[in-house]
Each structure stands twice: as structure tokens, then as C-alpha cells.
Amino acid sequence: MKQRNKLISHTKKSPLGDLGGFDNYIDNFIRKEKQEQVNPYLATRVLAKLEEYDETAVIVPIWKKIAVAASFVLVIAAGFGLGSFVQGEKEYISININDAQLENLNFYTLMDHE
Amino acid sequence: MSDEQLIEKILSGDKEAFRLLMEKYQQQVFYVAMGFVHSREDAEDITQEVFIRVFHSLNSFKEKSLLSTWLYRIALNTSINYVNKNRRRNFFTEAGDSLMNLLNKSNEEKDVHQQLEAAETEKSIQKAIDELPIKQRKAFILSKYEELSQRKIAEIMQTSEGAVEQLLVRAKKNLQNKLAHLVGK
Numbered sequence: 438m439k440q441r442n443k444l445i446s447h448t449k450k451s452p453l454g455d456l457g458g459f460d461n462y463i464d465n466f467i468r469k470e471k472q473e474q475v476n477p478y479l480a481t482r483v484l485a486k487l488e489e490y491d492e493t494a495v496i497v498p499i500w501k502k503i504a505v506a507a508s509f510v511l512v513i514a515a516g517f518g519l520g521s522f523v524q525g526e527k528e529y530i531s532i533n534i535n536d537a538q539l540e541n542l543n544f545y546t547l548m549d550h551e
Numbered sequence: 552m553s554d555e556q557l558i559e560k561i562l563s564g565d566k567e568a569f570r571l572l573m574e575k576y577q578q579q580v581f582y583v584a585m586g587f588v589h590s591r592e593d594a595e596d597i598t599q600e601v602f603i604r605v606f607h608s609l610n611s612f613k614e615k616s617l618l619s620t621w622l623y624r625i626a627l628n629t630s631i632n633y634v635n636k637n638r639r640r641n642f643f644t645e646a647g648d649s650l651m652n653l654l655n656k657s658n659e660e661k662d663v664h665q666q667l668e669a670a671e672t673e674k675s676i677q678k679a680i681d682e683l684p685i686k687q688r689k690a691f692i693l694s695k696y697e698e699l700s701q702r703k704i705a706e707i708m709q710t711s712e713g714a715v716e717q718l719l720v721r722a723k724k725n726l727q728n729k730l731a732h733l734v735g736k
Contacts, residue, residue, distance in 0.1 A: 459730045466676045467695050473591045475581040475598060480573040483602045484566055490603075 554618040561609055573602050576619065579697060580626045586692030587630035589677050593637070601629050616706065623697075623707045627689055634681075672733060679729035687722040690715055 476482075552560075552571065560568035577598055584597035604625055612621055683691060686708070693704045701719075705712045 459726060459733065462672060462676055462730065462733055463695070463726065466673055469673075470585045470589060471582060471696065473581075473585060473594070475577050476595055479577055479595060479598060480570045480602075483573060483599050483606075484570060486599065486603060487566070487569075487606055 555614070558609060558612065558614075558618065561606075569602075569606060572605075576622055577602070579619070580622060582696045583623065583626040583692060584630050584633075586680070586696040587634050587688075588637075589681075593633070597626070597630050597633050600633070601626050604629065620703070620707050623693070627693075627707070631685065675730060675733060679726050682729065683722055683725055687718050687725065690718040691722040694719055 552568075554572075557568050557572045557575075561572065580598045580601050581594050584594035584601075585591075588594055588597065601622070605622065612618070680688065680691065689708060690704055693699045693707060694701075699707075701712045701715045705715045708715065
């Protein structure tokens with residue numbers, strides 16, 4: 438009852454004001470939700486979670502992180518280096534030109550035909 | 552013990568001080584979460600997540616604002632993230648509830664009918680609150696569930712008192728529109 442009066446007096450002061458016909462519906466709804474109390478063991482549960490987190494958290498030193506990143510860079514650079522160092526057999530492309538298919542230019546250049 | 556003393560102790564590794572801090576603020580955080588999720592289990596999950604976050608980021612707390620203000624901000628953000636993450640699950644839960652209601656309606660008795668009506672009313676209110684735009688919802692929950700002053704709400708939401716007043720007025724209008732059908736009952 439005390440909590441209800443407190444809620445009503447707060448409602449009257451707030452710009453939400455009196456919500457008319459809805460006021461009771463909403464106040465009852467909120468009052469019902471606020472009857473739920475938090476689990477008294479919640480704090481213990483949170484502390485247990487934090488302990489668990491502390492145990493599982495593996496702190497990797499910064500030098501290890503740098504070493505891992507550097508090794509990646511090294512491997513990639515070595516890949517490029519080796520790739521450009523190795524040269525396979527060069528393939529020469531031969532073009533087969535069949536002269537018979539060419540137009541006989543003499544036809545145009547010889548004086549006899551004029 | 553003051554909040555400053557508690558923070559100092561926690562930062563020096565005193566877990567019991569953290570327990571005291573939780574016991575001091577857990578109910579407020581829980582109510583904020585209830586305003587968003589309307590379920591005890593979910594609200595407890597959120598409360599737990601809030602305090603784990605608080606523990607891990609306490610060293611970044613600048614003490615420019617009050618600890619309670621900072622806690623409320625974390626509680627609001629965690630609740631919103633939780634709601635967004637579980638939106639799909641809620642859809643299926645609601646669908647399941649509606650189906651159960653339909654099945655139950657077949658054994659109609661006056662008492663059962665009244666209970667169903669009350670449950671429907673609650674669901675309408677819950678839906679109306681949940682459908683408020685996010686800023687209005689934040690202001691509404693802090694005002695109604697936490698019974699905070701406009702000044703405190705403005706501080707938490709990092710806005711002006713006038714803006715909070717506007718948000719609350721708009722929230723009221725939205726609720727009135729969405730719950731108009733209840734008045735006729």
C-alpha cells in the first residue's frame with residue numbers, strides 16, 4: 438500500500454502525469470513487475486563468474502603477440518622472394534605463317550600487268 | 552561506506568567490496584532490466600551482465616558523474632542490447648503463448664476467462680511499452696520503474712531536462728493511443 442501511494446504521488450508529479458484511464462492499468466502492471474525481487478544469491482553468482490573468468494583468461498605477453506605478427510610477415514615475404522627467385526623454362530612462341538595464304542603482291546607491282 | 556571508498560577497495564582487489572556494491576545497486580539495475588524484458592530470469596541475466604561489465608571497466612570510471620548514473624547508463628545499454636539480441640526468440644515465445652491461450656480458451660469458465668482477459672491486458676501494456684521509441688522508452692522506464700526525477704534522468708541520458716520532459720509527454724501520448732481500447736473495457 439505504501440509503495441502504491443509512493444508510485445501514485447510520483448506519477449502525479451511527473452510529466453507522465455495522470456494517464457487518465459490508463460493510469461491504473463499501467464501502475465498496476467508496473468507494481469506487479471516491481472514485486473519481483475532480485476535473487477539474493479545473484480552477487481555470489483556474479484563473483485563466481487568473475488573468478489571463473491580470472492581462471493580462464495590467458496594473458497598473452499606483448500612480445501609474443503609481436504613475434505606471431507612478425508613471423509606471419511616473414512613467411513609472406515619469403516613466399517614472394519622465392520616466387521620471384523625461381524624462374525621456369527621460357528617458352529618461345531613460334532608463329533607459323535603460311536606464305537601461300539598471303540596475297541601475291543607481285544600482282545600489283547609487276548609492270549607487265551599494267 | 553561511500554561509493555568512492557568502495558571503488559577504491561574494489562580497484563585494490565577487494566572482492567567483498569564489490570559484493571557490497573552489488574548489494575547496494577542490484578535492485579535498481581534489476582528494475583531497469585524488468586522494464587525492458589518483463590521477465591525475472593531475463594532481468595537477472597541482464598543484472599549479472601551489468602555487474603560483470605562494471606567490474607571490468609571500473610578502472611575507466613572517471614568519477615565525473617555519480618556511480619549510480621554510470622551504472623544506470625550501463626544497465627540501459629545492456630538491456631537494449633539484450634532485447635535486440637533476443638528479438639527473434641521473443642517472437643517464437645509470443646507465438647507459443649498465443650497458441651496456448653487459444654487452446655486454453657476451449658475450456659471456458661468465467662474465472663479462466665477473467666484470467667485470460669487480465670493476461671491480455673498485461674500483454675497489451677507490455678507491448679505498448681516495448682513499442683515506444685528507444686529514447687521515450689528509456690525515459691519512461693527511469694521515470695516509472697525507478698521513480699527518478701527529470702534532472703536525474705537528464706543526467707543519465709546526457710540530455711536536458713526539457714528534452715526529458717518532451718520525451719515523457721510523447722511517451723504518454725503514444726501509450727494513450729496504443730492502449731485506447733483498454734478504456735472501453
